[in-house]
Amino acid sequence: MKKRGKGLAVAFYPTGMGGGGDFTNAIVKIKPDGTADLIIGTVELGQGACTVLPQMAAEILGIEYEQVKFINDNTDSCPICFGSFASRVTYFAGNAVIKAATNARQKLFEIAAPDLGAAPEDLEAVDGTIRVKNSPEKALPIGQVATKGLYEKHEFVVGTGSFGRPRSFPDPETGACDPLATLAWASVQIEVEVDTETGVVTVIDSRSVYDVGKAINPEMAKLQVEGGAIMGMSWATLENLYPFYPSPKFQPRSLGQYMIATTMDIPHIETTMVECPSPVGPWGAKGIGEMTANPPSPAVVNAVHDAIGVWITDIPITPEKVLRALEEKEKAGN
Amino acid sequence: MTFKSIGKSKPRYNGLDHVTGQAQYVDDIFIPGTLAVKALRSPVHKGIIRKLDTSRAEKFPGVKGVITAADVPCNTYGYLTLDQAVLADKAVRYMGEPIAAVAADNLEAANEALDLITLEIEQETPVFDPLEAMKPDAPKVRPEGNVLMVGNRPYRLVFNGDIEKGFAQADEIIENTFFFPSQEHAPIETQVSLAVPEKDSRLTIYTVTQGMYFLLRQLQRILGQGDDLTNRWSERMQYASRGHLGFCDIKYVGGNVGGAFGGKTELHADAIAALMALKTGRPCKWRWTREEEMLYSARHSPWRMTFKDGVTKDGRIVARKVFSIHDAGAYTGLSSYVVDKHAFYVAGPYYLPNVEVKCAVVYTNKVPTGAIRGFGVTPGTYACEIQMNMIAEKLRIDPWEIRFINAIRNGDQLATRTKLESVYLIETMQKLAEALNHPIDKKYASLTSAPREA
Amino acid sequence: MVLLEISVNGKGCRVLVDATTSLLTVLREQLHITGPKIGCETGDCGACSVLIDGKLRRACLTNAMSVNGSEITTVEGIGGSGGLHALQKSFYEHHASQCGYCTPGMIVASKALLDNNPTPTELEIKEALSGNLCRCASYVNIIKAVKSAALKTSNGGGEP
Structure with a gap:
């Protein structure tokens, strides 16, 4: 018989290294053609740093996203980034980029101010120009300003920025500390179908709501949520490096023996993004890269319980575990 | 406030590279004369190395270098506790722990040479269950x-x-x-490092790491370039005289990684590829097979x-x-x-x-x-x-x-006594209920994350 | 060593190869065509997917000499000189990649699908791509991208 069940799980997740102490530096360089180089030691591993960080630089500089080059490929020229982990890049690298771009923009304001007949603080960077606030007709293209800086004022327009959090060590007696930059939040419901004859658990529906603070690139944030959801379901139903834990025997050696979710394993997925801004995050953004894989596995366990009334508290929920649990339930006369 | 870029689903910066096959990952870099690296790993879960003889492997045709613990300038590493050896010299504590490595003209020669290394380990009783x-x-x-x-x-x-x-x-x-x-992270790209001795006595390492600077310091230590400037200088002389490595030092090249999920925060292939390049003076690439990735990666x-x-x-x-x-x-x-x-x-x-x-x-x-x-x-x-x-x-x-009854709210504390702000748990649950048309009681529908009354 | 003559992405190639070498090794290490990726070398992941005389194959499991005289198409040859193929454009526009390592194989496998079945159902797309692993699990957007490309090509609006 096929039985269906629903399971709820909620989650929170800290942005940045646990206990702080991490930082990222960035350089923003304005070129005479009015485009910018963003130079930063942040690794792109699929999370989208190469896209959201240039988006941030473009926003501050008032230029197009397509006009920002992302340069992150080596430790000789790219300034220090602690690393692409701990859901930290959008928040930490993002804030460093904002500072660096703001710093470069300030230099553009100072170069342009005399020609525009205004004080630097009365200028803004909009639509590829430096212009006087409230007098959009008084404007100079950014490329022209950068060129003037180079050729006339011998000012190389480059901005630097650094952002980090101080280390907070837990009190040895109580564990008290200030371990986080901000927290992101999520609620997930998963629906499963359990085949009581074969023991196979199929995830058929996944609904998620994530508070991302601010989605800098909504489609990429959504893709990350959905990818994480699938990884979490894969953990819940398929993956185990030690099938006879704690014995290390019979460890899987290939991707044939160690199954991960494929296109055939994915359920109907819907994602909603909500925005409760972090006071310090870039435009309020929080990190969600990791947490997206967290609520699915308990939600699957809860859904299986809802479907067949047994608790399986050691994932992955293999068909064997389901059948054994059902047998025991029957024996107990429930 | 209207934005031009923020909040817009701009196309992925390297998206065109992805779809045309032009995106470059470490394994896509070819440098003429690159040697293939393979490691001899512990065949036992726990034991003491009693004999290690690499002389036959060194003489095997195509082999350009063999390294053991004796070739590692500083053979202890670790982020927080310096308890791990790059190449085990005495005790081995898990099956698969690297003991020696071979660099050869091709993978076949490297693999065959591994079989020629004499290794005797006195086995000890391992423990696998944390409760035991x-x-x-x-x-x-x-x-x-x-x-x-x-x-x-x-x-x-x-x-x-x-x-x-x-x-x-x-x-x-x-x-x-x-x-x-x-679980295994199982990124489709396995661990791979390509270490290249360069001009000015420098060493370039193409790597899959998630944090280039995160590993740089560890690698500097292993290669004998500790934080102490005096030490660095003397070590520099040692390496420079061999024509391999100068003062400054290591250049990591990376930044584009084929999936990581946390699995690329360890040194993995970097240190051994680097040591091999220093030993042979040639570019050395160590790409882990999927089996190595499954069995031996963190x-x-x-x-x-x-x-x-x-x-x-x-x-x-x-x-x-x-x-x-x-x-x-x-x-x-x-x-x-x-x-x-x-x-x-x-x-x-x-x-x-x-x-x-x-x-x-x-x-x-x-x-x-x-x-x-x-x-x-x-x-x-x-x-x-x-x-x-x-x-x-x-x-x-x-x-x-x-969950509504117990949900954390603004001003509440974690176990760490951290007072929280920008809490939004209740609201994400309400939103989920709405998306699912799941009925919730009025008193929970009107709840917010506003601070509790004292 | 034996002489292998194949056409790769429309270009004739003559290379001396070891008789036991895989097609993947020849493509990557000898011809430096790096679109096909090494993910497992056991045929499990699909990152090395190529078309051999129009048929979808794993380059890692294919002995190079066994395809002597064949036409090989990798992701680099999908778009050809006419710019991006509808699938490539669609993957790009639908944000259908994260780390991108599986993308070349995904695109080749999708091309094989659309060549045989220009208007696949969602299930047919899922089945056709079930041998291509994506650990970032961009599957939802990948399926959308293939659907959208299929619509365009079957309406005659896309690239060949």
């Missing part, structure tokens, strides 16, 4: 003991409130144990977590006591970091007036564990969220309701 390893008479994984000391305790302690007072207020005590297994540690909750009949959690065991494998790696991160968050996003968390790191003779997506928090969320449903079942309260 915690017993006083258990075989020692590490000389200093099988449980990591956190200050003067064999666990990290985090508490807030008065746990016993909390239990005294409870109508029911609900205790359950949860197990979270070990993996998610297994976690065993026990929740003991004191709850009132109306569904409030008045005491929560958690004890977690993190099965670290044979070396510390990032375990002393993750034990803290776990302890900070395992109790979950709930208002807990009385909470106590103890979390222990236990060594076993298995492959060292490492960072993974959700590091430390994933098993916590797993255990906590199942426990919430178990409480709901016992008290005959709806699983949504039990």
Whole structure:
């Protein structure tokens, strides 16, 4: 018989290294053609740093996203980034980029101010120009300003920025500390179908709501949520490096023996993004890269319980575990 | 405020490279004269190396270099505890621990040469189960003991409130144990490093790391370029005289990685590829096979977590006591970091007036564990969220309701006594209920994360 | 060593190869065509997917000499000189990649699908791509991208 069940799980997740102490530096360089180089030691591993960080630089500089080059490929020229982990890049690298771009923009304001007949603080960077606030007709293209800086004022327009959090060590007696930059939040419901004859658990529906603070690139944030959801379901139903834990025997050696979710394993997925801004995050953004894989596995366990009334508290929920649990339930006369 | 870029779904910066096959990953870089590297790994779970003779391997046609522990300038590393060797010199603590490495003109020669290395290991009794390893008479994984000391305790302690007072207020005590297994990150790109000796006595390493600077310091230490400037200088002379490595030093090239999920925060292939390049003066590439990745790369540690909750009949959690065991494998790696991160968050996003968390790191003779997506928090969320449903079942309260009753709000504290802001748990639940057309009681529909009244 | 003559992405190639070498090794290490990726070398992941005389194959499991005289198409040859193929454009526009390592194989496998079945159902797309692993699990957007490309090509609006 096929039985269906629903399971709820909620989650929170800290942005940045646990206990702080991490930082990222960035350089923003304005070129005479009015485009910018963003130079930063942040690794792109699929999370989208190469896209959201240039988006941030473009926003501050008032230029197009397509006009920002992302340069992150080596430790000789790219300034220090602690690393692409701990859901930290959008928040930490993002804030460093904002500072660096703001710093470069300030230099553009100072170069342009005399020609525009205004004080630097009365200028803004909009639509590829430096212009006087409230007098959009008084404007100079950014490329022209950068060129003037180079050729006339011998000012190389480059901005630097650094952002980090101080280390907070837990009190040895109580564990008290200030371990986080901000927290992101999520609620997930998963629906499963359990085949009581074969023991196979199929995830058929996944609904998620994530508070991302601010989605800098909504489609990429959504893709990350959905990818994480699938990884979490894969953990819940398929993956185990030690099938006879704690014995290390019979460890899987290939991707044939160690199954991960494929296109055939994915359920109907819907994602909603909500925005409760972090006071310090870039435009309020929080990190969600990791947490997206967290609520699915308990939600699957809860859904299986809802479907067949047994608790399986050691994932992955293999068909064997389901059948054994059902047998025991029957024996107990429930 | 209107934005031009922020909040817009701009196309992926390197998206065109992805779809045309032009995106360059480490394994796509070809440098003429590159040697293939393979490692001899421990065939036993625990033992003492009694004999290691590489002379026959060195003479094998095509072999350009063999390295052992004697070739490693500084053979201890680790993020937080310097307890791991690049190449084991005496004790081996897990099956697969690297002992020697060969660089040859091609993979076939490197693999054949590995078979010519004479290795004798006196086997010792391993321990795999952390619960066994915690017993006083258990075989020692590490000389200093099988449980990591956190200050003067064999666990990290985090508490807030008065746990016993909390239990005294409870109508029911609900205790359950949860197990979270070990997973492989399984990025489709395996570990790979290409180390290239360059002009100006420099060493360029093309690597898959998630944090170029995160590993740079460790590698500098291993290659004999510690933080102390005097040491660096003398080491520089040592290397420069061999024409291999100058003062400054290592250049990491990376930044585009074929998936990581935490699995590319360890040195993995970097140190041995670098040492090989220094030994041979040639570019050396070590690409792990999928089998090596599955069997020997850092993996998610297994976690065993026990929740003991004191709850009132109306569904409030008045005491929560958690004890977690993190099965670290044979070396510390990032375990002393993750034990803290776990302890900070395992109790979950709930208002807990009385909470106590103890979390222990236990060594076993298995492959060292490492960072993974959700590091430390994933098993916590797993255990906590199942426990919430178990409480709901016992008290005959709806699983949504039990969470609304206990949801953490602005101004509430974590177990670490951190006062929270920008809390949005209740709101994400309300939004989910709305998306699902799931009916929720009026009193929960109007709830917010606004601070509790004193 | 034996002489292998194949056409790769429309270009004739003559290379001396070891008789036991895989097609993947020849493509990557000898011809430096790096679109096909090494993910497992056991045929499990699909990152090395190529078309051999129009048929979808795993380059890692294919002995190079066994395809002597064949026409090989990798992701680099999908778009040809006419710019991006509809599938490539669609993957790009639908944000259908994260780390991108599986993308070349995904695109080749999708091309094989659309060549045989220009208007696949969602299930047919899922089945056709079930041998291509994506650990970032961008599957939802990948399926959308293939659907959208199929609509365009079957309406005659796309690239060949």
